[in-house]
Amino acid sequence: MLLEAKNVFFRYDKKGRWILENISFTMDNTQRIGIIAPSGFGKTTLCKLLSGYIKPTSGSILLNGTPLSQKGYCPVQMIWQHPDLAVNPKLIMKEVLAEGNDISKEIISALGIQQQWLYRFPNTLSGGELQRFCIARALGKGTQFLLADEITTMLDLITQSQIWHFLLQEIEKRKIGLLVVSHDIDLLKQVTTEQIYLK
Amino acid sequence: MLLEMEHITITAGQKNILKNFFLNIKEKELVALVGASGSGKSILAHSIIGITPESVICSGVIKYKGNILTEEIKSKLLGNEIVLIPQNTSYLDPLMKVGMQVAKGKKDKKHLQKVKELFQKYNMEHSVINQYPFMLSGGMTRRVFICSALMETPKLVIADEPTPGLHKEMAQKVVSHFREIADMGAGVLMITHDLELAISTADKIIVLYNGEIMEVTKAENFKSEHTLYHYYTKALWKAMPKNGFQNITIYRTNEKGCPFAQYCKKSKKQCITDEIPYFKKEESIIKCLFAGGEKQCY
Amino acid sequence: MKKRIIWIIFVLCAFVIAGYFCKEYALVTDFTNKNISPCIRYPFGTDWMGRNLFFRTLRGISISILIGVTSASISTMIAILFGTVSAFGNKEIDTIIVWLIDFMMGLPHILLLIVVSIAAGRDIKGVILSISLTHWTSLARLIRSELLQLKASTYIQVAEKLGKSKFYLFQKHMIPHILPQCITGWILLFPHTILHESSITFLGFGLKSNQPAIGILLSESMQYIVTGRWWLAVFPGCVLVFVVLLFYDIGKCFQKYYEQKSGV
Numbered sequence: 001m002l003l004e005a006k007n008v009f010f011r012y013d014k015k016g017r018w019i020l021e022n023i024s025f026t027m028d029n030t031q032r033i034g035i036i037a038p039s040g041f042g043k044t045t046l047c048k049l050l051s052g053y054i055k056p057t058s059g060s061i062l063l064n065g066t067p068l069s070q071k072g073y074c075p076v077q078m079i080w081q082h083p084d085l086a087v088n089p090k091l092i093m094k095e096v097l098a099e100g101n102d103i104s105k106e107i108i109s110a111l112g113i114q115q116q117w118l119y120r121f122p123n124t125l126s127g128g129e130l131q132r133f134c135i136a137r138a139l140g141k142g143t144q145f146l147l148a149d150e151i152t153t154m155l156d157l158i159t160q161s162q163i164w165h166f167l168l169q170e171i172e173k174r175k176i177g178l179l180v181v182s183h184d185i186d187l188l189k190q191v192t193t194e195q196i197y198l199k
Numbered sequence: 200m201l202l203e204m205e206h207i208t209i210t211a212g213q214k215n216i217l218k219n220f221f222l223n224i225k226e227k228e229l230v231a232l233v234g235a236s237g238s239g240k241s242i243l244a245h246s247i248i249g250i251t252p253e254s255v256i257c258s259g260v261i262k263y264k265g266n267i268l269t270e271e272i273k274s275k276l277l278g279n280e281i282v283l284i285p286q287n288t289s290y291l292d293p294l295m296k297v298g299m300q301v302a303k304g305k306k307d308k309k310h311l312q313k314v315k316e317l318f319q320k321y322n323m324e325h326s327v328i329n330q331y332p333f334m335l336s337g338g339m340t341r342r343v344f345i346c347s348a349l350m351e352t353p354k355l356v357i358a359d360e361p362t363p364g365l366h367k368e369m370a371q372k373v374v375s376h377f378r379e380i381a382d383m384g385a386g387v388l389m390i391t392h393d394l395e396l397a398i399s400t401a402d403k404i405i406v407l408y409n410g411e412i413m414e415v416t417k418a419e420n421f422k423s424e425h426t427l428y429h430y431y432t433k434a435l436w437k438a439m440p441k442n443g444f445q446n447i448t449i450y451r452t453n454e455k456g457c458p459f460a461q462y463c464k465k466s467k468k469q470c471i472t473d474e475i476p477y478f479k480k481e482e483s484i485i486k487c488l489f490a491g492g493e494k495q496c497y
Numbered sequence: 498m499k500k501r502i503i504w505i506i507f508v509l510c511a512f513v514i515a516g517y518f519c520k521e522y523a524l525v526t527d528f529t530n531k532n533i534s535p536c537i538r539y540p541f542g543t544d545w546m547g548r549n550l551f552f553r554t555l556r557g558i559s560i561s562i563l564i565g566v567t568s569a570s571i572s573t574m575i576a577i578l579f580g581t582v583s584a585f586g587n588k589e590i591d592t593i594i595v596w597l598i599d600f601m602m603g604l605p606h607i608l609l610l611i612v613v614s615i616a617a618g619r620d621i622k623g624v625i626l627s628i629s630l631t632h633w634t635s636l637a638r639l640i641r642s643e644l645l646q647l648k649a650s651t652y653i654q655v656a657e658k659l660g661k662s663k664f665y666l667f668q669k670h671m672i673p674h675i676l677p678q679c680i681t682g683w684i685l686l687f688p689h690t691i692l693h694e695s696s697i698t699f700l701g702f703g704l705k706s707n708q709p710a711i712g713i714l715l716s717e718s719m720q721y722i723v724t725g726r727w728w729l730a731v732f733p734g735c736v737l738v739f740v741v742l743l744f745y746d747i748g749k750c751f752q753k754y755y756e757q758k759s760g761v
Contacts, residue, residue, distance in 0.1 A: 112448070126235065127235075128235060153363070154392070155235070156234070157394055157395075157435050157438040157439055158434055158438045158447055159235065160438065161440075161444050161445060161446055161447065162448070164444070165444075165446035183367045184367065184440065185367075186439075186440035187444075189440070190440045
């Protein structure tokens with residue numbers, strides 16, 4: 001399994017400022033890579049490109065040599081920084097989880113998701129609790145790469161460590177590649193095997 | 200004592216947001232209030248100032264310089280002696296130039312001069328004065344807030360989550376400005392979820408869990424696990440990436456007594472059944488029956 | 498809140514059913530009893546042909562309500578169709594529909610109503626058609642902008658990447674969001690359509706005079722009101738205003754109900 005970005009350029013509109021210029025990068029599903037970059041660098045944009053939310057202006061994103069398919073379950077899943085935006089406020093959590101691709105019961109219990117939370121609406125849960133659901137949802141069958149964009153920045157230290165310990169175990173077991181974006185160098189050193197400093 | 204708060208209980212509808220909260224801030228002191236997101240920290244800040252929505256009910260005693268903070272005193276002091284540094288850009292008027300907002304609409308030379316000085320002090324170019332809020336970056340917005348707080352000489356500054364969305368160096372920089380303000384003689388209450396940031400700048404740290412204070416301790420006590428006394432504070436320390444990044448299981452429980460009774464090795468029967476009082480040990484205040492120290496009246 | 502809605506619906510249904518049963522009575526002429534002012538036997542009085550105004554008013558309001566329901570429903574459907582196509586279609590289609598909405602909104606309403614009504618033949622069908630074709634614009638615009646906003650929301654994009662089909666996204670995420678707005682829009686269209694129906698009929702471009710619609714009653718009464726037969730205009734007018742207010746109230750109730758539901 002290989003996730004590649006080849007000479008990727010990106011900007012939102014013609015004549016606009018380049019957000020990303022000539023980015024090339026490769027990772028396989030045994031790697032855990034951390035990215036550190038100053039704010040305004042376009043790290044979120046990079047994640048969105050790699051997981052197919054947006055298309056590069058030029059260049060290509062390849063998974064095992066073929067471009068990401070726009071239809072069906074995307075093998076590259078992104079977890080967002082703000083879990084409250086990533087769930088529909090009008091659905092109960094059970095329905096939110098059901099959107100994932102066949103989430104196993106073990107994942108749900110390992111993430112500490114309690115049965116009673118399943119029947120609540122998102123606005124009655126805290127950010128940490130919501131983020132657990134978002135992570136579970138991204139870990140359905142068929143996920144080969146996981147992109148984590150500042151997923152624990154808004155959370156307290158204990159929740160942060162719980163979530164990361166679970167994630168590391170799970171991706172190890174299932175051979176999922178991990179790309180982590182964070183400001184926290186100490187955290188990246190704990191959860192990734194190599195760190196890339198972008199400037 | 201600059202600000203004293205006692206027996207503060209805040210409820211919104213049926214839900215208890217804060218229970219039996221207390222707080223003391225001296226001049227030249229930076230106190231950090233640390234808790235998970237959604238633990239009711241912002242509402243506390245808003246209730247000191249008095250801008251909570253109607254459904255939020257706040258009871259308890261708030262004293263400012265020894266006098267009870269009444270609506271009358273509040274309206275006199277807000278904006279010059281007591282200032283709030285809000286969470287995000289939405290607190291700026293989007294249609295007014297930044298400089299004018301900092302000067303609070305006053306156009307005379309004295310004020311404009313002061314605005315210029317402040318902008319220079321916080322490393323912002325003069326052109327920023329004539330920009331509109333949407334043109335500012337996150338870090339710049341915080342600095343604009345700080346400038347507008349410093350237009351008068353504030354005695355008490357309340358900063359509500361000053362750092363989310365900023366990268367580490369920037370956050371550090373913003374917080375260091377609060378340190379400066381405190382050193383200049385004001386009391387600062389900084390509300391944040393970022394414990395590591397609080398440790399590096401604050402004098403005193405209040406650790407909040409589920410709407411209740413677990414421990415009040417000096418920031419330097421976080422250098423080692425042994426100077427921390429409460430199970431939760433120790434757990435926080437151990438969960439820091441640089442201190443071993445331990446995986447600690449704690450789940451929200453809604454029972455009476457200590458929420459950590461089932462995890463803590465020291466716990467006995469009364470931890471589950473009794474209401475836990477506060478104990479004072481050295482300079483820390485701990486909500487734990489077995490931390491040692493003498494019982495407090497809080 | 499719910500109780501109030503049920504009560505209002507009950508009253509409106511009563512009007513329609515009562516109107517159905519006095520179809521015959523509304524047309525009975527009795528020249529021995531013409532121009533009687535309101536009394537116990539004729540609560541709303543009688544007109545210059547001795548027709549019982551009470552029955553005529555009931556019949557008229559029930560016709561108006563039926564026209565209102567039908568044309569409000571048709572225009573809501575047009576609005577949903579155009580709003581959705583505009584939000585999901587390609588750029589050209591979107592531009593055309595937005596232009597059409599602007600165009601329809603720019604034209605004077607009443608003019609369009611009259612033209613369509615006459616062109617479609619002056620009967621109930623014509624009136625319904627003319628009202629339906631002119632009242633869908635603002636709701637369509639609302640639905641379009643709601644859907645565009647939803648389309649850009651993070652959680653819908655996430656669901657798309659989780660392999661959910663367009664159909665799933667639409668029925669699971671979008672319909673629950675826009676349905677309350679459609680229902681409120683539909684209800685608030687009601688009084689609007691009733692008033693328009695009455696006004697074009699009053700002006701003589703709507704229903705024919707053998708249909709005792711409220712607009713007809715009002716326009717006929719104009720000839721006699723100067724001679725002091727005030728009841729001919731006052732009673733049908735009051736009933737019309739009453740029904741319109743009922744609809745507004747129901748719309749407000751719905752709005753509040755959904756606001757409460759989503760504001761938890």
